[in-house]
Amino acid sequence: MHLKVYRYREGMAAPRYDTFELVSSPGMTVLEALFHVHEQLDDSLAFHYSCRGAVCGTCAMLINKVPRLACRTQVESLLKGDLKVAIAPYPAIGETVPWDPEKEVLLEPLPHLPVIKDLIVDMDVFFRFYRFIEPVFRPSDATPEKERRMDPAAVTKLEVYTNCILCAACSAACPVEGQNPEYIGPAALAKLYRFHIDPREAEGASRLHRADIPNGWWACELYGNCSRVCPKGVPPRTAIARAVAALHKEKNEAE
Amino acid sequence: MIRHHDVLIIGGGLTGLRAALRISDTGLNGAIVSKVHPLRSHSVAAQGGMNASLGNVKGEDGTTDSWKSHARDTVAGSDYLADQDAVERMCGEAPTAVIELEHMGMVWSRLDNGKIAQRPFGGAGFPRTCYAADRTGHNALHTLYERVSEREIPVYEDFFVTSLITNDGSCVGCTALELTTGHVHGFMANAVLMATGGFGRIFNRSTNALINTGDGQALALRAGALLKDMEFVQFHPTTLYRTNILITEGARGEGGILLNQNGERFMERYAPKSIDLAPRDVVARAIEREIADGRGFDGGYVHLDLRHLGADRIRERLPGIRQIAMDFAGVDPIQDPVPIQPGQHYSMGGIDVDINGASTLPGLYAAGECACVSVHGANRLGGNSLVETVVFGRLVAEKIIEDVANITPPDDAPAKAAVTSVNDRIDGILRREGRERVFMIRDMMTDTMSSKFGIFREKQKMQEGLGEIKKMQERVSHASPQNKERQLNQALVRFLELEGMLLLAEAVARGALAREESRGSHTRTDYPERDDLNFLKHTLVGLRDETMYVSYKPVTLGVFQPRERVY
Numbered sequence: 001m002h003l004k005v006y007r008y009r010e011g012m013a014a015p016r017y018d019t020f021e022l023v024s025s026p027g028m029t030v031l032e033a034l035f036h037v038h039e040q041l042d043d044s045l046a047f048h049y050s051c052r053g054a055v056c057g058t059c060a061m062l063i064n065k066v067p068r069l070a071c072r073t074q075v076e077s078l079l080k081g082d083l084k085v086a087i088a089p090y091p092a093i094g095e096t097v098p099w100d101p102e103k104e105v106l107l108e109p110l111p112h113l114p115v116i117k118d119l120i121v122d123m124d125v126f127f128r129f130y131r132f133i134e135p136v137f138r139p140s141d142a143t144p145e146k147e148r149r150m151d152p153a154a155v156t157k158l159e160v161y162t163n164c165i166l167c168a169a170c171s172a173a174c175p176v177e178g179q180n181p182e183y184i185g186p187a188a189l190a191k192l193y194r195f196h197i198d199p200r201e202a203e204g205a206s207r208l209h210r211a212d213i214p215n216g217w218w219a220c221e222l223y224g225n226c227s228r229v230c231p232k233g234v235p236p237r238t239a240i241a242r243a244v245a246a247l248h249k250e251k252n253e254a255e
Numbered sequence: 256m257i258r259h260h261d262v263l264i265i266g267g268g269l270t271g272l273r274a275a276l277r278i279s280d281t282g283l284n285g286a287i288v289s290k291v292h293p294l295r296s297h298s299v300a301a302q303g304g305m306n307a308s309l310g311n312v313k314g315e316d317g318t319t320d321s322w323k324s325h326a327r328d329t330v331a332g333s334d335y336l337a338d339q340d341a342v343e344r345m346c347g348e349a350p351t352a353v354i355e356l357e358h359m360g361m362v363w364s365r366l367d368n369g370k371i372a373q374r375p376f377g378g379a380g381f382p383r384t385c386y387a388a389d390r391t392g393h394n395a396l397h398t399l400y401e402r403v404s405e406r407e408i409p410v411y412e413d414f415f416v417t418s419l420i421t422n423d424g425s426c427v428g429c430t431a432l433e434l435t436t437g438h439v440h441g442f443m444a445n446a447v448l449m450a451t452g453g454f455g456r457i458f459n460r461s462t463n464a465l466i467n468t469g470d471g472q473a474l475a476l477r478a479g480a481l482l483k484d485m486e487f488v489q490f491h492p493t494t495l496y497r498t499n500i501l502i503t504e505g506a507r508g509e510g511g512i513l514l515n516q517n518g519e520r521f522m523e524r525y526a527p528k529s530i531d532l533a534p535r536d537v538v539a540r541a542i543e544r545e546i547a548d549g550r551g552f553d554g555g556y557v558h559l560d561l562r563h564l565g566a567d568r569i570r571e572r573l574p575g576i577r578q579i580a581m582d583f584a585g586v587d588p589i590q591d592p593v594p595i596q597p598g599q600h601y602s603m604g605g606i607d608v609d610i611n612g613a614s615t616l617p618g619l620y621a622a623g624e625c626a627c628v629s630v631h632g633a634n635r636l637g638g639n640s641l642v643e644t645v646v647f648g649r650l651v652a653e654k655i656i657e658d659v660a661n662i663t664p665p666d667d668a669p670a671k672a673a674v675t676s677v678n679d680r681i682d683g684i685l686r687r688e689g690r691e692r693v694f695m696i697r698d699m700m701t702d703t704m705s706s707k708f709g710i711f712r713e714k715q716k717m718q719e720g721l722g723e724i725k726k727m728q729e730r731v732s733h734a735s736p737q738n739k740e741r742q743l744n745q746a747l748v749r750f751l752e753l754e755g756m757l758l759l760a761e762a763v764a765r766g767a768l769a770r771e772e773s774r775g776s777h778t779r780t781d782y783p784e785r786d787d788l789n790f791l792k793h794t795l796v797g798l799r800d801e802t803m804y805v806s807y808k809p810v811t812l813g814v815f816q817p818r819e820r821v822y
Contacts, residue, residue: 009742027497038746039692039694043738049465050291050297051295051300051464052500053464054578055300055393056300057294057295117743131404136401146354147354147357147370149368149369150362150363150365151369152367152369159362162394163390163393
């Protein structure tokens with residue numbers, strides 16, 4: 001099989017694609033294939049990695065035109081066509097280079113973020129929006145001596161959102177982000193929603209106001225690509241839809 | 256350019272972030288230097304939980320847990336090599352550390368009454384392990400990072416620390432290679448806290464993240480600090496077959512059982528009382544023995560069976576484990592047993608520090624897995640590493656705050672000299688024409704470490720292993736990455752990591768050869784008994800004129816007198 005890999009570094013007029021031939025084996029992940037290239041064929045290839053177990057969120061990239069974690073995606077499953085994800089089309093996943101999905105795996109950096117080198121993107125913008133929503137717990141009462149009590153059912157609801165690993169796959173899959181770089185995006189909005197529904201929080205509904213701006217909740221067009229590509233099953237689209245409904249309700253009640 | 260901070264924290268995992276917050280409380284100017292974004296630190300992968308005697312769940316006989324019980328279990332688990340004053344301190348502070356995280360907004364799993372849930376873990380007399388499903392490290396790390404972001408504590412991300420700077424026998428900063436640009440920066444500080452985690456990647460089967468290359472221990476050793484108890488390496492009994500991704504002890508805490516090829520619950524033979532929940536050293540040895548004796552499955556694994564827990568409990572308590580088993584082994588634990596084998600998991604040894612986290616090099620402190628206080632001795636109990644990170648992250652920060660008040664920093668001369676020297680060294684490495692592939696030396700190292708310094712050890716094999724490591728050190732000194740660029744050269748970083756790992760491999764080897772007894776994780780087939788008369792002491796390893804030497808220091812005993820461990 002072949003890996004077709006996006007190559008770019010500062011100073012190049014345009015990116016190019018390099019093709020590496022390798023023998024795939026059962027269970028081989030895209031990350032393992034990249035290490036094979038790095039170690040045996042071309043050690044100038046750049047990609048981020050850490051846990052190799054789909055928990056740290058470092059290695060998200062565009063794999064066969066879908067944002068995924070390289071460590072969790074198996075090469076043979078891709079070649080067999082088992083990993084198709086139906087996402088709404090957007091310009092960043094349009095054709096860039098011809099490739100044969102039965103023989104090749106196409107690897108490109110996450111869209112919507114500046115490329116530093118090869119498959120490494122600059123996550124500063126992503127984390128700027130993270131900080132914008134002020135993701136810090138603000139409790140409703142004075143600090144008690146022991147833990148604040150929580151209903152286990154509330155924890156189950158919260159976990160759906162605390163499971164986010166901030167890998168930016170959702171942002172990369174969002175058609176709106178491609179059009180509007182100032183949209184704060186599905187990851188930050190889902191994080192904001194996590195604090196909103198935390199029963200220990202002081203602000204309750206008012207938390208949602210932080211993103212009650214044109215580039216916040218209201219910019220989402222509910223494509224749902226974010227929820228479909230999330231490697232941890234976090235549903236930003238659901239969070240955004242609920243937040244929008246809550247804000248509508250609040251506005252109607254005020255009138 | 257030389258940057259100045261009051262305190263430099265190297266590493267952005269749980270220890271580093273907890274320390275950074277405490278330092279920022281006092282208004283001191285602290286900064287974090289890390290080779291990855293803090294959220295990509297290995298702490299994020301911790302699954303099962305954090306031990307603290309909250310007493311939210313009663314023991315089997317209806318009694319309530321206490322920090323003293325926690326200390327007793329920890330000392331026994333350590334095979335009496337832990338320093339009991341340090342253990343008492345950790346166990347005493349543990350409940351506060353857990354509650355503190357809750358107050359910061361961390362989401363913990365809960366009991367029906369709303370209190371933090373606790374589950375049984377190996378070697379513990381009570382259900383003591385507080386958890387967030389099987390994503391405890393993830394929830395804790397994200398919570399601390401949220402606070403660090405809010406306070407705008409500077410984080411130098413993608414900076415690989417290349418050396419510690421010393422002046423008049425004190426550590427006064429570090430140099431670091433900025434990956435993106437390839438520039439070497441100098442950092443001056445009144446104190447440096449090492450919080451870089453473990454060195455699991457010197458072994459070939461490890462649960463550790465790929466970044467766990469022991470950089471901090473190697474930096475400290477080269478700068479003149481001592482390493483302690485490096486031969487004590489924990490092998491986790493249950494890592495996923497082939498990829499060695501961790502399957503939490505919590506899986507057995509929730510009731511999972513181990514079965515060999517014959518469907519036999521073999522742990523009954525090795526630990527009649529605790530069975531599957533005996534401490535990790537005991538269970539790992541048992542599995543290795545079953546496999547060696549032909550009762551494992553082809554390829555070398557046994558089964559972890561969770562099916563009897565039922566789909567609901569697996570989905571609620573072990574969702575991450577289920578996902579990992581499905582993604583990386585194609586097995587759904589609701590329907591099939593999970594293939595598991597022991598794998599390197601944790602480094603009990605590390606930078607020799609006192610109970611306050613001060614190393615033998617003034618100005619250099621260490622906490623978390625890269626340090627050896629020692630609270631884990633010869634074998635760490637599950638759930639004790641997370642609690643160590645947050646307890647000592649804070650306590651060592653307190654000590655630093657106290658100490659830096661009396662320090663007058665030197666001028667920038669030592670930093671400038673250090674930057675020049677590192678630049679020369681990197682240029683020298685890149686100029687070499689070595690044809691040898693660096694990764695081949697790394698593969699030889701990990702093979703040697705796993706085959707000669709694994710669960711069962713013996714003199715002759717270890718001597719061969721040490722000889723091989725010395726040869727690899729020689730080979731690496733002529734090798735070079737093919738990529739000669741300065742900008743974003745990951746091959747260079749991996750080369751620098753390997754140099755350090757080979758030093759640590761030698762430290763493990765020398766400690767293991769010299770310790771002629773079996774204690775905790777260190778099992779000598781040629782010396783199968785624990786020998787308190789000669790070896791109830793800490794191993795120290797240092798470098799003198801680039802030569803490694805071994806010495807010893809006493810263990811701090813206390814109320815728990817060494818006795819036989821029965822599980």
